[in-house]
Amino acid sequence: MFLAQVATCYSKELVGYPQKIIDVLEKFSSVMDPDIRLTMCRALILMRNKNLLEPTALLSLFFKMLHCQDKNLRKFLETHLITDIKNLNSKHKNVKVNTVLQNFMFTMVKDSNLKASKMSLNIMIELYRKNVWNDAKTVNVIASACFSKITKVMVTALQFFLNSESSGNKSDDSDSDDDVPTTKEVMMANRVNKKTRKRGKNLAKVKTMIKKKKKKGEAPAFNFSALHLIHDPQGLAEKLFKLVESMNERFEVKLMTLDLISRLIGVHQLLLLNFYPFLQRFLQPHQREVTRILQFAAQASHELVPPDAIEGVINCLVNNFITERNSGEVMAVGMNTVREICSRCPLVMSRDLLLDLTQYKKYKDKSVMMAARSLIHLFRDVNPEMLHKKDKGKPTLATVEKHFKQYGELASKDYIPGTEALLRKDDDIEPDNDGWEEDGEDNDDSSDGEWVDVDQSDDDDGKSDIEDDKTIEDENNTDAPPPDPLEQRKQALEIAMTRVLTDEDFRKMETLQMQKEIVGAKKGSAKKRKATDSLATVTAAQVGELVELGAIENVFKKRKHDRSTRMEAVMKGREDREKFGRKKGRMNPHASTTDKEKKKKKNFMMVRHKLKKTKKRSFKEQQAALRKSLIKQKKLIK
Template sequence: MNKLPNNLPQLQNLIKRDPLSYKDEFLQQYRHYESNLQIFQLKPSTYSKTLEELVLFVAQVAHCYPEEAGPFPEHLRDLLTHHGDALDRSMRMTFCKALILLRNKNLVQANSMLELFFKLFRCQDKLLRKTLYTYIVSDIKNVNKKHKNAKLNSALQSFMYTMMKDNNPVAAKMSLDVMIELYRRNVWNDAKTVNVIATACFSKVTKVLVAALKFFLGHEDGEKEESDSEEDEPPKTEKSLRLSHRVGKHSKKRQKKLDRALQALKKHKKKKKTAEVFNNSALHLIHDPQDMCEKLFSQLEKTTERFEVKLLMIDLASRLIGIHQLSVLNFYPFVQRFLQPHQREVTKILLFAAQASHELVPPDVIEGVLRTIANNFITDRNAGEVMAVGMNAVKEICARCPLAMSSDLLGDLIQYKSHRDKGVMMSSRALLQLYRKVNPELLSKKDKGRPTEAMAEVDPLVYGGQVAKDFIPGAEALPEEAESAEGEKKENDWESCSDDSDEEGEWVDVHHSSDEETKEDEPQISKEERLKRAQTVSSSRVLTAAEFEQIQRRQAVKEVEGKRGGKRKRGAEEEESGGLLTLSTIENVYKKRAHDKDSRLSTVMAGREGREKFGKNHEKMNPHASTTNKDKKRNKAFMMIKHKVQRKKVKRSFRDKQIALRNSLLKRQKAKR
């Protein structure tokens, strides 16, 4: 049974246990490998099973004889470099696997091998590209696991920058996917990686362009996200799965199969419900966002790509303008052309117009966008949903650039606050509340509402002006050091008075100011005194969390004081959404939507909670009592009582029919009366 010279798996096992004893056998096999390699180089497109087995054998035991097997990695690199495209698929995969084994044993340098693998992305072999992609990502991650290898990272990033400009679109796309995956795993999350990916936004290859755009827009997985979602799509619903299981033989195997299918369906539903996560950190690492945005917009004007790709480019340009507060004045007239109710994906275009608005844009530039939206959307000839969407877009644009709104246009839009459509009415009132808070001087006297302290503290808006405060707004509500000590003394006096009153059995009158007097006294304090007190409190000590909560409550009182009820403020909305504008803010139409089956069922089940089960209660007073013949008859099979049921179905006699006809005629006659 011992065929050592030719039994490579057995020899491989013995060599790993005792390398010195089997050195001669290894050298014999290595010479055999070299002779087969010379024959293979004469015709590299052929498949050689002997060479394949020998290559894997040498790769497994090369670490036991590093000097004798020293030229082995160089042989493999030369074959893949010079004959990569011409090699047989199986042989090419074998050589790559052998190099991966050598790399895992630290017999090959990472730099040279990874550069070779990037070049092999040009091969027309999908399985090979997938294998190399997985290994490259894992190897670079392992290299940077303990500490960042700056030298290797810099060299590979420079090489991948040239690979993304490769003539082969597949190789360029795979190189970009590697960089995006490494950024997603926080391996390469530096500015150089982001700026290398940014160059792909100007690629002539559509797949590379779309992948780079989706990376900056938050879709980190690129186009793989779409393919994965298509693969994960369940073919059936829960009802159809259970129905198909009901038919046929009930076995444990079929039950396990049903359970796995239901679990996959539940997992898919949970994945669909997860909220979309936005990550704008990459946009902050761009070296020159102004130059990138101008190049992107120039490319957008000349591109012949399909409409979906244009939307991605508009989205990225608008985010760059909004986040970095750039000045690209030609962007707004370009977007203005698409602002029509019948335009495809018009809500997204309205979102992009709002994203690109900020305080440093000249108001007359954005005023044209507002008037276009008002003329095309907010008119009575359109449906209520169209008007509400347009009004929401105007509100979001004005929230970022309040000076863009003119008093005439604002007065016209506020007139819709009593519109018959609830969505239009609520959107108009939201716009009114915004300007009551931001710029009340633009409103007429009747639209300003009752004056509040917050309105009095609003500084006049000036284009390009920045308001820098040297105090915490609302800090005047806090007591100063001396006043806080005096307040503690008053509390102690009150406690002592209350203790005395309990002992004597009588009430003691203690003079204190009522709430009404306090409210009347507070507005009498001048604005200068409040500012001086806020500056003193802000600069005298470090405020605690409880004091900040007190300041927030005081600021909330300023907002609603003098009004009947306090509305939900925009500041709270921005804190919840992280300050990022989403499509739901534009499509936020106040209209009761029809329930789907799941939501309707959830409301039904919620209504049944804490309620007794509907229907008759058939519980017996004595659970051990016997049942009646009537109850027993219900549980009997039909064939047992069939003869009794058939006896009852006897034809009526002529006399019975006469009586029934007479009674029916009498009833009809009474009904006519």
């Protein structure tokens, strides 16, 4: 250590000193004394920090020394390896050093030694999480460890893909919601000073839509970004499926492998048709971890899978789960799974089966009823024509413009939706502020929450308030025939080709698109129902790459809690609360008196009857009373 500290002062004399220590450790590291071996490693690290050693030579040596049967040494080397590689890539990516070390890592992960292989894999995973080695090569080296013959190494690699954190930083910009239109901008022009029932419904619907738009507009944080960096996801999924078919590991390891396969299929839209019949064997209500298996079935479905391949899964769910011989929770879980599968592959659902499932919307069990209604809400957005007329809901301009895609069809457009808003005047899009208030916003135009009188336009002179209200109501009902969609598309295409759109233009376009979801397409359409804000209400726009387990287990029922959960709730309610029981001491020592003090001041004739009762007690009663008092005093002393 002394020579390592003064090596910079005697660079000529100690020119071969680091290499000698490296040679000794390479030959005799496995049989050396642990203290001497650790001291030599610290000396090499000290000289490495003074740039007297090349990083590749030292790091390669330390990776080889992970074979040593010394836990403290391996932990020390792991910490140094992570820190040193992180420092090498702090300013810029050191591609040369990274390539050499990654190639060496590839051999270390396949090492037959359990400790060395697992430690090398842990180092790579930690460097990925610290955004040091977050490239595709590192991910594929970790993916190769999924086929390791060592169970611990295989499980570590599987857990990396299932639990890897997001490599991207979330944006903390508070102005991210500025691009989302507010309630006042979305509502249609209402220039009357009278509250109506329809306007209240529209306002409630607008607030619900804006909440969803804000949630949808947030920057996505992919917790499984490592899956996107795999070079050959189809080959990896096929190899993993072949492995799980002949696997003799524990059931938990099988579940982890099936989870990774389903995520690969869903994220990369792969075709692995044998995977769905394999899952059908486990789709039974009594199956262990059945909700997770249902989650895998939903994750593995996407638009490019042939509907015939998933049809067996749907039939299996209907026959085994959605039957009245099962409990309400089992039926709700099966219905939620069908909904999640149909949200990713709508073509798998037939009209007859959908009509049968929607009959559960009035089922006696609330969880089943809500699951059936969520399925109705999904197909209102995906393909309303498959529903019964009374379940379609009120048609809007947005639903009229939607097109139900066939298998393999792409919804490509030659124009930007909503550009027809740029042809209108601002008054036609942005409404006045007469009475429309949004939660959390101050309205300076109104005073004390009252409605403000607004002057009517010149065209409305001479009309009574009743006629004005009727006119506006007729405008809201959209009696006028809708404009020609072909003409609108032509104008929108011309605007997109001849103008440079600004942020304000995009804001107007988004406002118009949201208005289309409110305005009815025609008068006298089906009765409008209020959409719920529950987790069961899923639309096609909210479908993500992966399925949350809560979407499957979303049962609307008050579940029973075990004793530990109940006691935790009880103890939480006792916080900051005085204890029950007799209070010790006086309430006010300067004003109140105790019972003993009051007894001493009482008239003797008032307590005489108590003394007589005490004297008349037998010896046995006195003995029992004495014993009772002694026991009580003993407890108080303790």
